[in-house]
Amino acid sequence: MKTPYNVNTQNNCTDCSFRAERPFCNMAAPAVKTLDAIKFTAVYPKGSVLFVEGEQPRGVFIVCSGRVKLTTSSSEGKTLIVKIAEAGEVLGLSGTILASAFEVSAETLEPSQINFIRREDFIGFLGTHPEACMHTAQQLSEKYHSAQREIRSLGLSQSTSEKLARLFLDWCLRSGEATPKGTRLKVLLTHEEIAQMIGTTRETITRLLSDFKRRKMIEIKGSSMFVQMASLEALVTI
Amino acid sequence: MKTPYNVNTQNNCTDCSFRAERPFCNMAAPAVKTLDAIKFTAVYPKGSVLFVEGEQPRGVFIVCSGRVKLTTSSSEGKTLIVKIAEAGEVLGLSGTILASAFEVSAETLEPSQINFIRREDFIGFLGTHPEACMHTAQQLSEKYHSAQREIRSLGLSQSTSEKLARLFLDWCLRSGEATPKGTRLKVLLTHEEIAQMIGTTRETITRLLSDFKRRKMIEIKGSSMFVQMASLEALVTI
């Protein structure tokens, strides 16, 4: 079924064709039925802000399709992209559970279907469905893991090129496609955004990319990037 | 009751005098009874290693008393202290839940009582006691929050002095004691360890501390530090 912004929407979770592959949503029928009863489905265009750092959580957001950028900003206006959330992830969990302010902001990077569940409904859901509670603990564990990796990368890297190399390697593992010319990645971010992912500046990214190109560690063709993973690994000391 | 290493031990959770103030342990009687049945209590001296980064989790560790240093290291030998865990925290949760390798190492900073629960027992416990599952989700949410703060600090700080200022302010909020001479902190870490907390070197910490002293932002008397929080806040741009 087609809707605004050209997104295939899944109107209810029970019939959702992706459910099996979504760790959080993949629950037994009764739980899914409850989920269906308490969720609000919406489709957002690119650039929509789901919530803002510091705001009191009204509930959780389940990313059904699309990608969502999670950021945190300094008062100086400098922005750090903490994570790009993909389909299947649940956003705003920790704030909702602890009833404490969101620690990041969330903005869609492309047209996305997002299910919203109000805080009271969600807490009740966890209380009545142990399965949902377990899945929530798993989601949180994964978020914690990825936060931990981010801390490692930010705190232990010797140089900016190392951080960039680690970012690319991470992308390769997550969504790379092996080809004879190296691992292929679709890069859908601007230099500015890449810079914000590793806490540096646009200029530095531009320079590092040409450096990597010159050293034949990467090759760029349109929005595709071919990565020689072995050469990048040599830059990483962790 | 006194035991080795001069630590007061709580031999069982049911009678534990601290239970009410420990978010995780504070459960209804039946759950606590189960907890008692599956836990193993031990008292470790300072410097004991509970687990090591990369290891497959055997279970979770509940800190009953003492402090535990959580670290991650690069292959170059550089170490980052991710967090100092205090009494009441549960360690190894995310790894145990996801059955994936520990992402940090844990080492006691002082004699500590630690309860261990084997993975199978813990997972079973979560399944049979919804309350325990909720408390686990809360623990994980808190860990995620603090990881998030760490990411902000590492990624958005303009300078090392800013990171150090933010670390001290964090300590003040957590355990500071207001006095006429400023907020008093007990500093039980070496310069080396402070450096590892913010991803810098010992020399830089030494220099920054004398700088802060010169600028009358802090004063050091033995193991006490008196902090002028307002002046440090001026260094922080976040």
Add this chain to the structure above:
DNA sequence: GAGCGTGGGTGACGACCGTCACTCGGCGCG
């Protein structure tokens, strides 16, 4: 086609901080 906004490329400069090397004081131990 002109004008404008956005993303990318590049040079010059300088501060910050990591590295190395050395010193010093305190403490425990044989």
Add this chain to the structure above:
DNA sequence: CGCGCCGAGTGACGGTCGTCACCCACGCTC
């Protein structure tokens, strides 16, 4: 007592990268 170790303080030096400034290419609207 002398020795060695550890934590701390300090100086010199050099590389990295953030900052500022400018230019260019492309795509959009009017």
